[in-house]
Amino acid sequence: xxxxxxxxxxxxxxxxxxxxxxxxxxxxxxxxxxxxxxxxxxxxxxxxxxxxxxxxxxxxxxxxxxxxxxxxxxxxxxxxxxxxxxxxxxxxxxxxxxxxxxxxxxxxxxxxxxxxxxxxxxxxxxxxxxxxxxxxxxxxxxxxxxxxxxxxxxxxxxxxxxxxxxxxxxxxxx
Amino acid sequence: xxxxxxxxxxxxxxxxxxxxxxxxxxxxxxxxxxxxxxxxxxxxxxxxxxxxxxxxxxxxxxxxxxxxxxxxxxxxxxxxxxxxxxxxxxxxxxxxxxxxxxxxxxxxxxxxxxxxxxxxxxxxxxxxxxxxxxxxxxxxxxxxxxxxxxxxxxxxxxxxxxxxxxxxxxxxxxxxxxxxxxxxxxxxxxxxxxxxxxxxxxxxxxxxxxxxxxxxxxxxxxxxxxxxxxxxxxxxxxxxxxxxxxxxxxxxxxxxxxxxxxxxxxxxxxxxxxxxxxxxxxxxxxxxxxxxxxxxxxxxxxxxxxxxxxxxxxxxxxxxxxxxxxxxxxxxxxxxxxxxxxxxxxxxxxxxxxxxxxxxxxxxxxxxxxxxxxxxxxxxxxxxxxxxxxxxxxxxxxxxxxxxxxxxxxxxxxxxxxxxxxxxxxxxxxxxxxxxxxxxxxxxxxxxxxxxxxxxxxxxxxxxxxxxxxxxxxxxxxxxxxxxxxxxxxxxxxxxxxxxxxxxxxxxxxxxxxxxxxxxxxxxxxxxxxxxxxxxxxxxxxxxxxxxxxxxxxxxxxxxxxxxxxxxxxxxxxxxxxxxxxxxxxxxxxxxxxxxxxxxxxxxxxxxxxxxxxxxxxxxxxxxxxxxxxxxxxxxxxxxxxxxxxxxxxxxxxxxxxxxxxxxxxxxxxxxxxxxxxxxxxxxxxxx
Numbered sequence: 038x039x040x041x042x043x044x045x046x047x048x049x050x051x052x053x054x055x056x057x058x059x060x061x062x063x064x065x066x067x068x069x070x071x072x073x074x075x076x077x078x079x080x081x082x083x084x085x086x087x088x089x090x091x092x093x094x095x096x097x098x099x100x101x102x103x104x105x106x107x108x109x110x111x112x113x114x115x116x117x118x119x120x121x122x123x124x125x126x127x128x129x130x131x132x133x134x135x136x137x138x139x140x141x142x143x144x145x146x147x148x149x150x151x152x153x154x155x156x157x158x159x160x161x162x163x164x165x166x167x168x169x170x171x172x173x174x175x176x177x178x179x180x181x182x183x184x185x186x187x188x189x190x191x192x193x194x195x196x197x198x199x200x201x202x203x204x205x206x207x208x209x210x211x
Numbered sequence: 212x213x214x215x216x217x218x219x220x221x222x223x224x225x226x227x228x229x230x231x232x233x234x235x236x237x238x239x240x241x242x243x244x245x246x247x248x249x250x251x252x253x254x255x256x257x258x259x260x261x262x263x264x265x266x267x268x269x270x271x272x273x274x275x276x277x278x279x280x281x282x283x284x285x286x287x288x289x290x291x292x293x294x295x296x297x298x299x300x301x302x303x304x305x306x307x308x309x310x311x312x313x314x315x316x317x318x319x320x321x322x323x324x325x326x327x328x329x330x331x332x333x334x335x336x337x338x339x340x341x342x343x344x345x346x347x348x349x350x351x352x353x354x355x356x357x358x359x360x361x362x363x364x365x366x367x368x369x370x371x372x373x374x375x376x377x378x379x380x381x382x383x384x385x386x387x388x389x390x391x392x393x394x395x396x397x398x399x400x401x402x403x404x405x406x407x408x409x410x411x412x413x414x415x416x417x418x419x420x421x422x423x424x425x426x427x428x429x430x431x432x433x434x435x436x437x438x439x440x441x442x443x444x445x446x447x448x449x450x451x452x453x454x455x456x457x458x459x460x461x462x463x464x465x466x467x468x469x470x471x472x473x474x475x476x477x478x479x480x481x482x483x484x485x486x487x488x489x490x491x492x493x494x495x496x497x498x499x500x501x502x503x504x505x506x507x508x509x510x511x512x513x514x515x516x517x518x519x520x521x522x523x524x525x526x527x528x529x530x531x532x533x534x535x536x537x538x539x540x541x542x543x544x545x546x547x548x549x550x551x552x553x554x555x556x557x558x559x560x561x562x563x564x565x566x567x568x569x570x571x572x573x574x575x576x577x578x579x580x581x582x583x584x585x586x587x588x589x590x591x592x593x594x595x596x597x598x599x600x601x602x603x604x605x606x607x608x609x610x611x612x613x614x615x616x617x618x619x620x621x622x623x624x625x626x627x628x629x630x631x632x633x634x635x636x637x638x639x640x641x642x643x644x645x646x647x648x649x650x651x652x653x654x655x656x657x658x659x660x661x662x663x664x665x666x667x668x669x670x671x672x673x674x675x676x677x678x679x680x681x682x683x684x685x686x687x688x689x690x691x692x693x694x695x696x697x698x699x700x701x702x703x704x705x706x707x708x709x710x711x712x713x714x715x716x717x718x719x720x721x722x723x724x725x726x727x728x729x730x731x732x733x734x735x736x737x738x739x740x741x742x743x744x745x746x747x748x749x750x751x752x753x754x755x756x757x758x759x760x761x762x763x764x765x766x767x768x769x770x771x772x773x774x775x776x777x778x779x780x781x782x783x784x785x786x787x788x789x790x791x792x793x794x795x796x797x798x799x800x801x802x803x804x805x806x807x808x809x810x811x812x813x814x815x816x817x818x819x820x821x822x823x824x825x826x827x828x829x830x831x832x833x834x835x836x837x838x839x840x841x842x843x844x845x846x847x848x849x850x851x852x853x854x855x856x857x858x859x860x861x862x863x864x865x866x867x868x869x870x871x872x873x874x875x876x877x878x879x880x881x882x883x884x885x886x887x888x889x890x891x892x893x894x895x896x897x898x899x
Contacts, residue, residue: 089252090252092252093251093252093253154251166247166251167248167251167253169244170256171241171244171256171258171262172237172240172241172243172244173237173266174233174236174237174240180240185256201243204243204244204246204247205243205247
């Protein structure tokens, strides 16, 4: 038996996430819960599932601190769709067309973001794998990506292999 | 397919492969992405239908474009032919060059003497037939031809409504109408003057008469050559086209030689002539009359070709007349024609050439080393054209047109040869399968059988090709009928157990099954006989015919009867229709009758028309014949042909002879009426 305790104000978003993505129901009907807490009672065979869900929730919650011209910027990692470098500046693109300019080398950001399913797809692009909607193969052996934000990026020929691995490597980790 | 077709179809296929590859890799990549999203517990994006439609559209469009292009045959037509150059047929070019060629030939003699009398050949003209229009309510049996779709001329043509009958030795064509009740109306005779004809053709609107006028005189072929002179007949060959409604002459073509052989294919009339060459008469000349306008012209030396080492006493003139607009084209090739074979795509001519040895010169007098020179002309009856295609030689000589055949682009020919080695006779019967080599314009031999056809000293008597089979009858004392399997052109095989019977066939007709044959021939006493055969392995009478009908040898009062039929050597005298099961032909017989008044034996001629009904499923395959007899004459007046016509309320066989037409009613099985030709009762052909 595993017991996880959350803050009650998160109930609605967690409830929704569990139901929408995994068809699991959260409830507050329990006697021995402390005030403003909820509990999830899970059978053992669902442990792995719950663990993964929680990890992905964790990813969503993850924040990084980046240096901008105005100072330090704290961003939710999963709000970034992709990164684009213009000379010394790095443009951070967010789901709702917002951008931020960061003064940090791209390779550093790549290292920083790699654990959160970001992958380099070109000399000056890093994409968030979780934000890809479709993939189209193009004439010149490149791949065109359409992101959830509607942005279109292409994977250069020399990065196709690492992109493919990034999609696949996590398979092995499972 | 045209080159542009190959290129476009090729490009389309490449596009097709590319689009297919792209669609598949799209699907694979997106599946990978979906797997990833599923694993990461992310939202899995389903690709909308529109996405696949857009990605698949290229594939669908290129595939359907390719299918339409290939299906429509856009690139198959028209086939543009390159200007065709004759490789081994060389143009003579000028009169000087031509005379020089002839001088060379004079020294080597060539095959002159025997062929100097083509009159005999003319009398035996085995020609053939014409297309008559199919009547709505008249059914008739057309001329018996070798190749379906290739009409051969005959002395009788009908379309079910009118019979045209070339009464051979009277130089006239009788026009006889068949009325709606089957009665006849002898309408008119077309008087041809001096023109002898035994060749008629019919089209829907035209009656075509091919004949010749000849005179005998003696010539020395070349001025300074007194070594021998020849009796020679000068020909004026003529093609006359009459309007069938008005019987008026609408077109005439005359030439200074004969029209030896001919075929009608659609509206294209192909004519093959043998032109004997003398110093005063070197090239074919024509007199063409159309629209009351007379045009005289000679064939240009540029249109006369020769082959190396082929004798040049004669030239083969090939001509084609377009019967729609009456245009005419001709070319000439030095060398003689003995027989022709025509399919819808090609005409083959054969001539015999004698050779002293493989390398040596020409030898005239020996019957040794006979070769058949075959020339192929490709024809296009749509455009009314022809061109030389190939030539080559095979050992031996060809007996008649039925010894040749074209099937699946292979030319198959049977030859026979008699040779003497130290006064010992030897007969060689051979089969060759040839293929045209278009790049060198020669024949290449694909397969052959050089021995095993016939026992020693047996001659070939008749040949019939039928797709992948050929039946060959050989004879000396008994008739073996061989069946040869040609399905592998490179390896023809003589099937075992030939059928043997007394006598031999001179003509074989393939019945409705591939292996059923009807054979017409003579028995061991030279009387006409008719046999039915099953040449398959399942022949219930192994090694024997199924049935044979022998004509009577002993007539009234014990007199010996000698029977003969023109159909034995001229298949056009036969009336054959496999569907109706009819096999009919005239038989003329004569016997000596003692005349008690003056105490002499006289010849009495009887002419009868035998109608057999053939049914291989019946117990008796060859029915008892219906015999239609013409009145006896003291001179020879044989039945020439029979004509089967059925209308809405009659089914008749009309038999035509020199002197009368007998209408035999097949519904009541009795003679309906006799129609004598005017003046023929008193006519005596020996006093003319």
